[in-house]
Amino acid sequence: MTTEWNQLVEGLPRWLEASRAYTAQGSVAAYIPELAHAPAGALGITIMDGASGVARAGEADLPFTLQSISKVFTLLLALMDNGEDGVFAKVGMEPTGDNFNSMLKLELVDPGIPFNPLINAGAIAISSLIHGATPAEKTERILAFFRELAGDHSLACNEDVYRSETQTAHRNRSLAYFLKANGVLDADVEEVLEVYFKHCSIEANCRQLARMALVLAHDGTDPESGRELVPRRYVRIAKSFMITCGMYNESGAFAIRVGLPAKSGVSGGILALVPGRYGIGVVGPALNAKGNSTAGVHLLQTLSAEFDWSIF
Amino acid sequence: MTTEWNQLVEGLPRWLEASRAYTAQGSVAAYIPELAHAPAGALGITIMDGASGVARAGEADLPFTLQSISKVFTLLLALMDNGEDGVFAKVGMEPTGDNFNSMLKLELVDPGIPFNPLINAGAIAISSLIHGATPAEKTERILAFFRELAGDHSLACNEDVYRSETQTAHRNRSLAYFLKANGVLDADVEEVLEVYFKHCSIEANCRQLARMALVLAHDGTDPESGRELVPRRYVRIAKSFMITCGMYNESGAFAIRVGLPAKSGVSGGILALVPGRYGIGVVGPALNAKGNSTAGVHLLQTLSAEFDWSIF
Amino acid sequence: MTTEWNQLVEGLPRWLEASRAYTAQGSVAAYIPELAHAPAGALGITIMDGASGVARAGEADLPFTLQSISKVFTLLLALMDNGEDGVFAKVGMEPTGDNFNSMLKLELVDPGIPFNPLINAGAIAISSLIHGATPAEKTERILAFFRELAGDHSLACNEDVYRSETQTAHRNRSLAYFLKANGVLDADVEEVLEVYFKHCSIEANCRQLARMALVLAHDGTDPESGRELVPRRYVRIAKSFMITCGMYNESGAFAIRVGLPAKSGVSGGILALVPGRYGIGVVGPALNAKGNSTAGVHLLQTLSAEFDWSIF
Amino acid sequence: MTTEWNQLVEGLPRWLEASRAYTAQGSVAAYIPELAHAPAGALGITIMDGASGVARAGEADLPFTLQSISKVFTLLLALMDNGEDGVFAKVGMEPTGDNFNSMLKLELVDPGIPFNPLINAGAIAISSLIHGATPAEKTERILAFFRELAGDHSLACNEDVYRSETQTAHRNRSLAYFLKANGVLDADVEEVLEVYFKHCSIEANCRQLARMALVLAHDGTDPESGRELVPRRYVRIAKSFMITCGMYNESGAFAIRVGLPAKSGVSGGILALVPGRYGIGVVGPALNAKGNSTAGVHLLQTLSAEFDWSIF
Structure with missing residues (x-):
């Protein structure tokens, strides 16, 4: 030591x-x-x-619950699923100077994609890029990835927090529909939000x-294993x-x-x-x-x- | 003459x-x-x-279809249903200088209520104030009011336009959830939007x-009748x-x-x-x-x- | 009566x-x-x-002192001096929804001309359009016009207020240089501001x-005279x-x-x-x-x- | 090697x-x-x-000419002259997400100090913090500091570029007066800008x-010398x-x-x-x-x- x-x-x-x-x-x-x-x-x-x-x-x-911390790891999974070009077609690389839930730059700056994957708008876009046939399957893949990194297979979503978020987070819903309007989200908004709120609620x-x-x-x-994750x-x-x-x-x-x-x-x-x-x-x-x-x-x-x- | x-x-x-x-x-x-x-x-x-x-x-x-023209008349019906105090607790009286679907001032100006009832955000708020137990009942009351003013009981909603609007107007959905987050809408967002898209689609x-x-x-x-409508x-x-x-x-x-x-x-x-x-x-x-x-x-x-x- | x-x-x-x-x-x-x-x-x-x-x-x-009230009358004089086309090449016709000294729309909206002649930016642009070889001559013309409308030749500038304004109004100076950068002002900024602060200070x-x-x-x-002023x-x-x-x-x-x-x-x-x-x-x-x-x-x-x- | x-x-x-x-x-x-x-x-x-x-x-x-590159070094000199508290009372530490000459956040975000010392507004504020009795003395101190770092005492200001900048940079002048209005600049605006344009023009x-x-x-x-500069x-x-x-x-x-x-x-x-x-x-x-x-x-x-x- x-x-x-x-x-x-x-x-x-x-x-x-x-x-x-x-x-x-x-x-x-x-x-x-x-x-x-x-x-x-x-x-x-x-x-x-x-x-x-x-x-x-x-x-x-x-x-x-991980909340925004989860965004680092869904970004990594989205990169592994889609490559850099796939991800950076949907989110930018720049800090915003605005609040994490701000919508100003989506309206003011062309093209109207989120400035980076760590603000709410960007993380919602990232959630839509995770591979999987259904929201449940995407969520399972995220959870499996997080568990592997944490070296702990007991990691799980806090369902009370998830329900609380999904019922009250109207501002995130607003962000998601703005992204849909701007052509950033291909998937159904509610399905994307399910994935997003789930990974934010992992405890x-x-x-x-x-x-x-x-x-x-x-x-x-x-x-421990020396394996590349x-x-x-x-x-x-x-x-x-x-x-x-x-x-x-x-x-x-x-x-x-x-x-x-x-x-x-x-x-x-x-x-x-x-x-x-x-x-x-x-x-x-x-x-x-x-x-x-x-x-x-x-x-x-x-x-x-x-x-x-x-x-x- | x-x-x-x-x-x-x-x-x-x-x-x-x-x-x-x-x-x-x-x-x-x-x-x-x-x-x-x-x-x-x-x-x-x-x-x-x-x-x-x-x-x-x-x-x-x-x-x-009437589109934004309908907003003048839903404003009138909302005033008749709620009085001035009820209406102006939810929308302001000022021009915005921004586009009709802009969300900038909802985020930048406190309190975050729509600047006026004729921009989209304001008209959505107004739709939520129309009396009626269900979206269908509210829509019926709007249609009855419009028919009376038009002196023509054949006035009706163009269902094709309504479906087209409700499926594609993600920006309005985004506006509505922002209003919900700001405490402007008491009702369910999708129910408010049903009323909004319906009156915009009246032909x-x-x-x-x-x-x-x-x-x-x-x-x-x-x-014609001399009656106050x-x-x-x-x-x-x-x-x-x-x-x-x-x-x-x-x-x-x-x-x-x-x-x-x-x-x-x-x-x-x-x-x-x-x-x-x-x-x-x-x-x-x-x-x-x-x-x-x-x-x-x-x-x-x-x-x-x-x-x-x-x-x- | x-x-x-x-x-x-x-x-x-x-x-x-x-x-x-x-x-x-x-x-x-x-x-x-x-x-x-x-x-x-x-x-x-x-x-x-x-x-x-x-x-x-x-x-x-x-x-x-007249302050912003003077802007209605410098607008009229600028119209008489330059015609509508001359004036509306430099200022718009729309309310802004922003504070009277805001610079947001000058940066955000193309073309970057003031939205209307009654906000500070617009009134400064209008001041630059008043005919006259020097700031003093322009100010004299403005004063003569105001006196005629007021039917009182004793109308004058309050020099204490004028000095107070010209020394402290950095925000207006900032506005004026922004207009200069946007190509709205042809004249020297300080000369335009002299005219602007003078007419604001008329008592x-x-x-x-x-x-x-x-x-x-x-x-x-x-x-009284029936004459068109x-x-x-x-x-x-x-x-x-x-x-x-x-x-x-x-x-x-x-x-x-x-x-x-x-x-x-x-x-x-x-x-x-x-x-x-x-x-x-x-x-x-x-x-x-x-x-x-x-x-x-x-x-x-x-x-x-x-x-x-x-x-x- | x-x-x-x-x-x-x-x-x-x-x-x-x-x-x-x-x-x-x-x-x-x-x-x-x-x-x-x-x-x-x-x-x-x-x-x-x-x-x-x-x-x-x-x-x-x-x-x-160094232009914005000079801002890194005037920041260092300002820190050596004023300490961290002195400097960060006047500028922040955050990226803006806006253009380098933007004024949006000065108007929209409280307190209205520049977000960081590398955007124009921040660098102008930094110029005002350089010690020296006159603009010429401040400029001399900046030049001496730059020469020492460059290990080359021939470093000098390009006077043609300086004149070109000082005559045309109305947007920077606008920024500076906005800072003055917000209480960020204690010194005379034109004197601060002289220092700013001079160090941007060092070749x-x-x-x-x-x-x-x-x-x-x-x-x-x-x-070379091992001395701490x-x-x-x-x-x-x-x-x-x-x-x-x-x-x-x-x-x-x-x-x-x-x-x-x-x-x-x-x-x-x-x-x-x-x-x-x-x-x-x-x-x-x-x-x-x-x-x-x-x-x-x-x-x-x-x-x-x-x-x-x-x-x-």
């Missing part, structure tokens, strides 16, 4: 508790009723290295998240998007302050990775105004500064 | 033929497949006075349109909207050049009125870039200039 | 005092330091008919305002704009509630007219969020309802 | 000529008259390593650009911005396809770096629609793929 890993294992509970204070500056997402039940003061983290080392602290066992804990991140940190290779080229694309668009419209600040590829979700989860080294899963349901976990971002900033992890 | 009326009856065929040349500068709406079949070179007009006088020229018998000819306009020209009173206060509101927002985002130019309360539809119809005097129905399916009948606008401009009809 | 006029003269002080309560719901404009000194509780009105009748109440002698009281309005109410004819065609254009764009982005509501051609300024002045009959000048420096005099709008609404003045 | 360096030196002319074909797909910037004279078919590159190695090909001696060739990039590649240290922390900030916002609104695509910190200018220059290894200067005046050198981007993409340089 390296000295860094020892320091990390030893120091993690202390740094976590120092960051926990920042939960008080955020508030739990309320737009989906089911999310509002999450414990506002919670903060948990799991870090995995490629040699089976696991460091953890806080409420690392707290289950939470994980910090360890499972860290394991998914670890595969990306190792360029798509399963750290995702082509390296597609992992590179995903990591680029995680830097430029992974933390909603706070991605630029996160790049400067933390400097790691990461993706957050409104459930308070953050997946991050130290390239070539660690996979990280964080959960802290209290969010800032941009939709990112206040304490989670603070904890990652502390660790990145302490160990000089920034890729920049 | 007045001298003006005689001149009008006599001159109308000549002015119409002079305006027909402008059909070549426009093109028939293509966004709903059924509309694309309309004859591009057609132009027709009917003018009615309050004393049973009817002047007509060109293809005045050509049937066309009329120039005479029926002129008759509906004539009631507005006489402040809501049936010119619409309270004068609501007619005043409708006429104000027709001046400020009636001709899409060409309403300001139409106010300057023609100066009459009017409402156009993408089928090429225009309803206009000379207050206290005439009701006018025009049809010319070839549209300009703003969505108004090129030849129809030209013909109204000619008549307004000739007889000094502008209210300004 | 008509019965209406007698009722008006008699009732005006009472209606004014009832409306004065609404001054408490607004606040005096702060963006130009000099405007902030205006008395927040003041309310005054003068109404003139064509037969030398003058009705007045409240602080009708309070001097105030008047309610009587002078009412007299200017009276000329418009009589289609451009001086009610403005061609009727241009007055019609101005009145159309006053209805569709005269009260900032509250013009639609004003059309419905009051129904008179009017133009407001951030000094709290409102010029309004009853076509063929009265010219009206109002001042009430306390403004609502849209920039219109709270009490002034209420008073006009009361009078319009009382005497059924709406043109709709 | 490494095998990679030998391959690079040897292959560079061949790769450059293969990329030169892409000059035909772009066109030389026309918005500043002086820029329009640049040779459309030119393409040059210089690569420097930290051990005095220099690889070059094509028109590497062609002088060009360099590929070797000088490569040398400036080399300092960034080595975290701020002069590769820029604190490492500030270089990290600059590199983050170069990845998220360096290539206008094509930055996301460049991150995916090339994966190197870079900054382009409308003169066709691109500064890029391989962290810890190389500084790169490219020039190719023919630009694509986003404002980036068509052939220059293609050449960097070829090299990054060939040697696996992407940081992702």
